[in-house]
Amino acid sequence: MGQQKRFWGCIVFLMAFLAWGLxxxxxxxxxxxxxxxxxxxxxxxxxxxxxxxxxxxxxxGAAQTFTVDQVDADVVVVEIFSMYCPHCQREAPTVNAFxxxxxxxxxxxxxxxxxxxxxxxxxxxxxxxxxxxxxxxxLIPDGDYSVHKTLGEVRTPHFIxxxxxxxxxxxxxxxxxxxxGSPEDFYRRLMEP
Amino acid sequence: xxxRLRLCLLVxxxxxxxxxxxxxxxxxxxxxxxxxxxxxxxxxxKPVDSQLKVRVGDAAPDFVxxxxxxxxxxxxxxxxxxxxxxxxVPAAWTPxxxxxxxxxxxxxxxxxxxxxxxxxxxxxxxxxxFAWTQEMGGLWFPVLSDFWPHGAVADRYGVLRSDGVTxxxxxxIDKAGVIRYIDVHDINQRPPLEGILKELEKLQKP
Numbered sequence: 001m002g003q004q005k006r007f008w009g010c011i012v013f014l015m016a017f018l019a020w021g022l023x024x025x026x027x028x029x030x031x032x033x034x035x036x037x038x039x040x041x042x043x044x045x046x047x048x049x050x051x052x053x054x055x056x057x058x059x060x061g062a063a064q065t066f067t068v069d070q071v072d073a074d075v076v077v078v079e080i081f082s083m084y085c086p087h088c089q090r091e092a093p094t095v096n097a098f099x100x101x102x103x104x105x106x107x108x109x110x111x112x113x114x115x116x117x118x119x120x121x122x123x124x125x126x127x128x129x130x131x132x133x134x135x136x137x138x139l140i141p142d143g144d145y146s147v148h149k150t151l152g153e154v155r156t157p158h159f160i161x162x163x164x165x166x167x168x169x170x171x172x173x174x175x176x177x178x179x180x181g182s183p184e185d186f187y188r189r190l191m192e193p
Numbered sequence: 194x195x196x197r198l199r200l201c202l203l204v205x206x207x208x209x210x211x212x213x214x215x216x217x218x219x220x221x222x223x224x225x226x227x228x229x230x231x232x233x234x235x236x237x238x239k240p241v242d243s244q245l246k247v248r249v250g251d252a253a254p255d256f257v258x259x260x261x262x263x264x265x266x267x268x269x270x271x272x273x274x275x276x277x278x279x280x281x282v283p284a285a286w287t288p289x290x291x292x293x294x295x296x297x298x299x300x301x302x303x304x305x306x307x308x309x310x311x312x313x314x315x316x317x318x319x320x321x322x323f324a325w326t327q328e329m330g331g332l333w334f335p336v337l338s339d340f341w342p343h344g345a346v347a348d349r350y351g352v353l354r355s356d357g358v359t360x361x362x363x364x365x366i367d368k369a370g371v372i373r374y375i376d377v378h379d380i381n382q383r384p385p386l387e388g389i390l391k392e393l394e395k396l397q398k399p
Contacts, residue, residue, distance in 0.1 A: 082225065082292065082296075083296050083299065083386075084225070084292040084293060084295050084296035084383070085225035085292060085295065086225055086295040086298075086328075086329045086330050087225050088225070089295065089298075089299060089330075090330065120292075120383070122385055122386075122387060124385070124386065124387040125296070125385065125386055125387070128296075128299065128300055128303070128386065129299070132299045132300075155225065155229060156225055177229075178229075
């Protein structure tokens with residue numbers, strides 16, 4: 001009888017350990033929190049840029065914070081980057097070229113806008129990156145990594161494109177770490193049916 | 194009884210399969226995609242594990258160390274000419290270190306605006322430092338190896354940890370060779386760039 005109790009005690013303990021482990025977030029493991037294709041972008045409150053031109057670009061009015069789904073565009077491309085990330089530094093000119101291409105092609109009903117989120121970067125550090133590479137689109141600091149954590153602690157750069165449907169709902173259509181390739185191909189992929 | 198033992202072992206194996214290993218041995222990644230699959234993750238470490246041997250106001254101990262570019266760098270060669278920022282990092286190919294110097298790499302003009310040179314130091318040997326900094330795309334500032342005698346310079350400053358790596362530490366030395374700022378940072382976190390620049394700004398003021 002004692003042996004049987006010990007046996008079931010062992011099973012219950014191990015099952016509890018298993019359930020505890022499964023329920024825990026695992027920061028270093030998979031990109032479990034990153035929104036995948038077909039999912040929605042989490043409604044994270046991002047700090048609105050102070051620059052009025054950047055606020056106008058995003059179409060967020062005078063709000064102190066905004067979510068990606070509130071950006072006034074048919075497709076929103078979010079770049080998770082870091083000033084300290086050499087790959088992001090190398091990609092910066094390509095992302096700028098992608099912005100210029102989108103600006104050239106934007107027209108009513110077919111608009112694409114870009115914003116960056118600086119994982120672990122203070123406002124000062126984001127500003128250093130923006131000045132170094134003459135980044136023309138808004139960069140939002142995420143000094144305490146809180147946004148980065150919510151997005152599954154992705155490697156940088158990570159690009160997430162969110163598309164607005166005819167009914168106004170928004171869905172992720174692209175979510176990948178590393179270079180997106182040529183700006184022209186990426187634009188076609190996101191904007192052309 | 195043997196059957197029950199087998200069942201127990203099966204559950205333990207399932208736990209292992211699902212990755213329920215202790216925190217310190219979990220696999221993880223460097224934040225930058227540039228280091229994907231190349232980073233060794235030691236897990237959380239004791240924030241500080243050494244005793245400083247110098248203080249603000251002391252003359253900075255002089256040293257000569259070999260650099261990745263081949264030349265030897267002596268601290269005193271900058272005396273009377275440049276402020277010096279020493280950036281000790283614990284180890285090549287580790288998560289926080291791999292995302293620290295690449296940031297300084299795009300801030301060259303900010304260091305120069307404060308009449309400062311930056312010297313990166315680690316206890317890794319030169320071939321390791323060469324491969325690591327190449328992966329970053331090269332760095333504009335000298336990267337020095339305090340490999341042999343192992344960690345001797347780090348030890349003179351009091352930032353050599355008990356496991357043989359250095360602290361993540363910043364020392365700012367003015368043109369007179371005097372230590373003006375020390376930040377022995379939590380080894381698990383990156384010191385913010387603006388902290389260094391704020392201290393350099395103070396040196397500019399009369």
